[in-house]
Amino acid sequence: MPLKAQKDGDEVVSFTLTNDAFDALRGDPELRMACCSARAIPKRSKLGTPFFAHGRTGECSSGPETAFHLQSKVIIAQAAEAAGWQAIVEASGQTPDGTPWRADVLCTKGKANVAFEVQRSPQTIAETAERQAIYERSEVRGLWLMTRHRKTLEDRIWLDKSGEYTTPIFFLDDTFQVPRFNCSLHDFITGSLSGQLLYAPRAGQRAQLSLHGSRQSCWKCRKQLMLILELGFQVREHVRWEVPWMYVVEDDDLLQLLEVVLLPELCQRLQIGQLKRRPSKTTKTTYLSQGCPHCDALQGNYFIDELRQKIYRSGTETKYTQVIPLTQITLKESLASWGNARWQFRME
Ligand SMILES: [Zn+2]
Ligand SMILES: [Zn+2]
Structure with missing residues (x-):
């Protein structure tokens, strides 16, 4: 120590x-x-x-540390204190059943405990996950900074999605920078201890739901209607994703969501036709479809998808689409899984 x-x-x-x-x-x-x-x-x-x-090494098992490791611990401790946390370097603890652990820097604030580990020596993902589980049993959230495996860590191919959340690992370069978020170790630590590091989207988070529609005229009666091109989800300014209509009709959870939000007065105001099963001449089957609010003609899924692609490919979505904010929802696992879940730093 x-x-x-x-x-x-x-x-x-x-x-x-x-x-x-x-x-x-x-x-x-x-x-x-x-x-x-x-x-x-x-x-x-x-x-x-x-x-x-x-003075004399004797029996002691704590080997000499590199200048880099020593300096990292000092940077982390000072950054944590700057963020209003208490920092204990070279902290020891144990799980309720007595498994000991040692953290480079243990940060505490109220009931929250975060351990930062700077890992210089080789450590497999499985070993890291094991050590993380020991922290978890001690009610400590572990965050790993590794000075190896840069490519693997930055390509995010090292863990399944749930593992990526459970065991946060980031690459730390030899100039004390965290390249993934383009910031210094000091700023990364103060930020992550101030709520600026977030894994999103994730089940349980709140998201703003919206409809992305396009005003068109019915192919049959030529009257104005609105077609739903996709459903939009937004957790933070930069954490958003869309699910195209083609996928919405195939997903029970998304359909259930639509059922709740597509109230008759909203559909009437926006001229969105009824959602129901209609026979299609093109596919020779009956499927759940959007319809014309005036003549009930089926508005084909393939037509809607082509329209959507045409609009987005041409970059004219602001001209041809309308974003209709609906309500705030709590994300279920399946809804969150449509987004590109990952660690995000310093977004609003
Ligand atoms: Zn010693
Ligand atoms: Zn019509």
């Missing part, structure tokens, strides 16, 4: 001391390592981080 030492029963944390106070510890025989009570020698890493080294 090289950032911490003991002196006369008190804990001494290297980077919280002034330079003079730290230098004054040199040669102090009472200064002991926090891990094993060997003599502690105040030193500075090649990055200038003050730390304590074993």
Whole structure:
């Protein structure tokens, strides 16, 4: 535990001391390592981080740390405190059944506990998930910063979706930057401890539901109507997705949602035809379809999908489509699964 030492029963944390106070510890025989009570020698890493080294290594299992690792811990602890959290470096704890763990930096605020781990040595995904489970049993949320596997981590191919949420892992480069979010380690830590790191979309989150419609005329009676091109979902400004009509008709949860929001007065006001099964001459079957509010003629799914694609391909959606905000909903798993779920940082 090289950032911490003991002196006369008190804990001494290297980077919280002034330079003079730290230098004054040199040669102090009472200064002991926090891990094993060997003599502690105040030193500075090649990055200038003050730390304590074993006077004699002896039996102690805590090996020497790299200058990078020491400095990361200091940056994380200082960033956490800047965000109003209490930070404990080299913190030890255990699960209710006694499995011990040690976190590089444990941050606490009220009942919330977040452990940051800077992982330099190779550690498989399975091992990381195991260590994460130990944190979870201790009611600690673990967040991993790895200095390996950059490509795998940035392509997000290392875990299934639920694992990505359960075990957040981000690549940290050797200049203390988190390239995925294009920010410094310091800013990433203060941000993530201030609610700016969010996994979305996810079941349980609130989303604004809207209809994306297009004013057209009925192919049969030529009167004005509105066709629903897609359903829109939005969790935050930059977290939004659409489900095209073609998929809506094949998904029970989406249809159920439509049933609730497509109230008769809304349909009448917007001139949306009734949703019901109609026989189709093209497909020679009967299917759930949009219709004309005036003559009830079927408005074919394929026609609607082609119209939608034509509008979006030509980039004229603002001209030909209308966004009709409906209501706020709580996302079910199946609704969230239409969005591209991932970790997002600093979005509104
Ligand atoms: Zn030791
Ligand atoms: Zn019509």
